[in-house]
Amino acid sequence: xxxxxxxxxRYGARTALQSLSLHLPAGQFAALLGPNGAGKSTLFxxxxxxxxxxxxxxxxxxxxxxxxxxxALRNIxxxxxxxxxxxxxSIRRNLLFHADLHGLPRRLAxxxxxxxxxxxxxxxxxERKVRELSGGNRRKVELVRAGLHAxxxxxxxxxxxxxxxxxRQDLLAALxxxxxxxxxxxxxxxxxxxxxxxxxxxxxxxxxxLLADGTPAQVGQELGGRTxxxxxxxxxx
Ligand SMILES: Nc1ncnc2c1ncn2[C@@H]1O[C@H](COP(=O)(O)OP(=O)(O)OP(=O)(O)O)[C@@H](O)[C@H]1O
Numbered sequence: 001x002x003x004x005x006x007x008x009x010r011y012g013a014r015t016a017l018q019s020l021s022l023h024l025p026a027g028q029f030a031a032l033l034g035p036n037g038a039g040k041s042t043l044f045x046x047x048x049x050x051x052x053x054x055x056x057x058x059x060x061x062x063x064x065x066x067x068x069x070x071x072a073l074r075n076i077x078x079x080x081x082x083x084x085x086x087x088x089x090s091i092r093r094n095l096l097f098h099a100d101l102h103g104l105p106r107r108l109a110x111x112x113x114x115x116x117x118x119x120x121x122x123x124x125x126x127e128r129k130v131r132e133l134s135g136g137n138r139r140k141v142e143l144v145r146a147g148l149h150a151x152x153x154x155x156x157x158x159x160x161x162x163x164x165x166x167x168r169q170d171l172l173a174a175l176x177x178x179x180x181x182x183x184x185x186x187x188x189x190x191x192x193x194x195x196x197x198x199x200x201x202x203x204x205x206x207x208x209x210l211l212a213d214g215t216p217a218q219v220g221q222e223l224g225g226r227t228x229x230x231x232x233x234x235x236x237x
Contacts, residue, residue, distance in 0.1 A: 007056035034205035077151035
């Protein structure tokens with residue numbers, strides 16, 4: 001579903017991604033675990049076409065990002081670290097704007113907005129301006145927006161920042177059901193080991209390279225720790 005082959009990205013003399021090759025199938029919830037500066041955001045910027053890679057290939061749902069960018073990008077939903085909503089528009093207007101960009105029929109868009117907002121408990125606030133919402137609820141609007149065009153691949157960069165424990169749990173439950181029922185492929189960038197432990201698979205990124213790849217238990221062992229956290233800290237500190 002999502003494949004990178006020998007992906008390399010440099011900023012001047014600094015190499016942020018070094019020959020990174022990954023394959024994530026449909027129906028998998030993968031955590032991209034890396035310390036600050038590992039290259040997680042850079043990978044997302046390359047995957048979403050914001051930056052061109054210096055070398056290597058990206059394929060999304062069978063479409064090459066280089067040769068068929070529009071088709072590849074149609075299959076990606078993304079939540080970046082920074083909030084990117086129009087603060088002076090209501091939740092509904094922000095979401096409809098995104099739906100229009102993707103050419104979603106209005107009735108379908110309204111239906112998906114209603115269902116997704118109810119799932120994350122922000123349906124009572126649909127007409128409120130985003131400026132009036134708490135940081136956590138703004139985050140939820142971004143999450144709804146990322147999934148509105150039903151992408152095959154969802155990229156989440158530190159998606160739970162600002163969410164309280166209950167909201168974090170709701171979000172994870174909603175994602176897991178999309179992964180299991182709809183075959184969604186999720187790549188969840190985080191530096192929180194406890195979040196990575198809930199994923200089907202953990203990819204550990206360090207200094208732009210893949211350090212370990214497997215189930216949370218396998219990766220803990222591969223990194224030589226008694227737990228995933230111990231191994232992660234020992235090898236990336
Ligand atoms: N625009 C830029 N110009 C120069 N160097 C950059 C730029 N963006 C990132 N870097 C460098 O590239 C490397 C990877 O950074 P990146 O932001 O991708 O890491 P990250 O894993 O997302 O980190 P964090 O968890 O802190 O967000 C770091 O060494 C960073 O300093």
